[in-house]
Amino acid sequence: MLSLVCSNGFSFVNLDVDLSLYKKEPCLQLLGHCDGIICLSDYRDDIVLCNPATRESMVLPESSLPCYSPGSNLIPQTSALGFGYDVKTHHCKVVRIVSYWEERSGSDLPHHSRVEVYSLATGSWKEIDVKVPAYVWYSPCFETYFNGAFHWYAIDNNRNEVILSFHMGSEAFQAIPMPSALSLGTEKSFEIYVMKEYGVRESWTKILTIGPLTKVEMPLAFWKNDEILMEGSDGLVVSYNLKTQELKDLPIYGVPKSFATLVYVNSLVSVKGGNQMLGEGDNTDFGW
Numbered sequence: 001m002l003s004l005v006c007s008n009g010f011s012f013v014n015l016d017v018d019l020s021l022y023k024k025e026p027c028l029q030l031l032g033h034c035d036g037i038i039c040l041s042d043y044r045d046d047i048v049l050c051n052p053a054t055r056e057s058m059v060l061p062e063s064s065l066p067c068y069s070p071g072s073n074l075i076p077q078t079s080a081l082g083f084g085y086d087v088k089t090h091h092c093k094v095v096r097i098v099s100y101w102e103e104r105s106g107s108d109l110p111h112h113s114r115v116e117v118y119s120l121a122t123g124s125w126k127e128i129d130v131k132v133p134a135y136v137w138y139s140p141c142f143e144t145y146f147n148g149a150f151h152w153y154a155i156d157n158n159r160n161e162v163i164l165s166f167h168m169g170s171e172a173f174q175a176i177p178m179p180s181a182l183s184l185g186t187e188k189s190f191e192i193y194v195m196k197e198y199g200v201r202e203s204w205t206k207i208l209t210i211g212p213l214t215k216v217e218m219p220l221a222f223w224k225n226d227e228i229l230m231e232g233s234d235g236l237v238v239s240y241n242l243k244t245q246e247l248k249d250l251p252i253y254g255v256p257k258s259f260a261t262l263v264y265v266n267s268l269v270s271v272k273g274g275n276q277m278l279g280e281g282d283n284t285d286f287g288w
Helices: none
Strands: 002-005 012-015 029-034 037-041 047-051 056-059 074-086 091-102 112-119 124-128 144-146 149-156 161-167 172-177 190-195 204-210 216-223 227-232 236-241 247-253
Touching: 029 074, 029 144, 074 144, 074 149, 149 172, 216 236, 227 247
Parallel strands: none
Antiparallel strands: 002 012, 029 037, 037 047, 047 056, 074 091, 091 112, 112 124, 144 149, 149 161, 161 172, 190 204, 216 227, 227 236, 236 247
């Protein structure tokens, strides 16, 4: 079951969408939203696309990357997934990074990584020959799609913290440096930085510090113009007002440390790709 919250208030609509993966996994990771399509995954093998407006869903084909034979000392593992829009082809894409670890090597970095891309235009996976300059240390890790690229928190080969980006159009990776003056702060304080020139470390500018706050685990998403949704320590979502610096409990509950949010705009785009769109008669009125 998916729940949507109206932007004009905190009214709910529960959507009965057939998510076949729920038969195997009670919890799915929310990867992102593109053209009205939401991408979810169990972060191992299975990925599902669904359109809440049309109630349409589809599990993607199996990975095209080969698994190593039992005699090999390399162990494959999906280390990162991303979902976004390719402005060149005007189609959504899913990117998967599979890292191969040497058994009993003791290294905290993989031996190598391989990358594949699924395009809604072709309905299939393809492996791309590209160098991955950093390893996604932990997923989910505030990954997000922005301005044509998907971004993850990662560690490079020199063990520096970086932002790893994958550009959906050029299908190339880039390691973006973190702010040089980044402070870890306290557990309940959060700093917001803006990179004014994409990819340039010196352009990072701190614009806001939030906290210290109590009963808050982490920020989730900007809500409206002056509020931020945050996960509360008791499994409740709270809203933080940037002007008044006040917290407000919201009637949204979940499993602690498992929340994921996105800004959703409904559409008639089909999850089957190929520029398919459902007829207007099939559109769903959420009643907002």
